[in-house]
Amino acid sequence: MIKNIAIFASGDGSNAEVIIEHFVDSDTAQIALIVTNNANAFVIERAKNHEIPCFLHSKEDADNGVLVATMSEFEIKFIVLAGYLKRIHPDLIANFSNKIVNIHPALLPKFGGKGMYGMNVHRAVVEANEKTSGITIHYVNENYDEGNIIEQHECIIPPNSSPEQVQKLVLELEHQYFAQSIEMLLLKS
Numbered sequence: 001m002i003k004n005i006a007i008f009a010s011g012d013g014s015n016a017e018v019i020i021e022h023f024v025d026s027d028t029a030q031i032a033l034i035v036t037n038n039a040n041a042f043v044i045e046r047a048k049n050h051e052i053p054c055f056l057h058s059k060e061d062a063d064n065g066v067l068v069a070t071m072s073e074f075e076i077k078f079i080v081l082a083g084y085l086k087r088i089h090p091d092l093i094a095n096f097s098n099k100i101v102n103i104h105p106a107l108l109p110k111f112g113g114k115g116m117y118g119m120n121v122h123r124a125v126v127e128a129n130e131k132t133s134g135i136t137i138h139y140v141n142e143n144y145d146e147g148n149i150i151e152q153h154e155c156i157i158p159p160n161s162s163p164e165q166v167q168k169l170v171l172e173l174e175h176q177y178f179a180q181s182i183e184m185l186l187l188k189s
Contacts, residue, residue, distance in 0.1 A: 007082050028187060034054040155170065
C-alpha cells in the first residue's frame with residue numbers, strides 16, 4: 001500500500017523538490033500534501049508545478065486541531081520536515097509518534113536547538129573552526145533537534161571556507177541522502 005507523505009517547509013523547498021521527484025513513480029509512497037506557514041514560500045510554487053495540494057496554516061490552525069484534521073483528511077501516514085521553521089505542535093507529535101522526521105544542517109548534537117537553522121548553523125560552524133559539518137536526519141519530538149538520530153553524513157570543510165561555501169556542501173548531502181533515508185524508513189514501517 002502506498003503511504004501518503006506530507007512535506008512541511010517554510011522557504012525555498014529545494015529538499016521538498018528532491019523528495020517529490022524521488023517518489024514520483026514510487027510503489028512505496030507519494031507526496032500527498034505540502035504544508036507551509038509562510039505565504040511567500042517558494043515551496044508553494046513547487047507544489048503547484050507538481051500538482052500537489054498545498055495547505056498554508058496559521059498558529060491557530062495548529063492550536064485548534066485544524067492541522068491534525070488536515071493530516072487525517074489527506075490520509076497522511078508520514079511527515080517530513082524540509083526547512084520548516086516552526087516547532088511542531090504537541091498534537092501532531094502525539095498523532096505521529098516516530099512518523100515525523102527532520103533534516104538538520106549540522107552534525108547534532110552540535111549546533112542544534114532554538115534559532116539554529118539555515119545560515120545561523122553554517123555561520124556557527126565556521127566561527128567554531130570546525131573541520132567537518134554535515135547533516136543529521138532525526139525523528140522529531142517536543143524539543144528542537146533532540147529527537148533520536150536516524151543517520152548522519154559528513155563533509156570536510158576546506159580551510160578558510162565561508163558560511164555560504166559550507167551551506168553548499170551541506171545542501172549537496174541533503175539532496176543526496178534525505179529522500180532515500182525517508183524511503184528506507186517507510187519500507188521498515
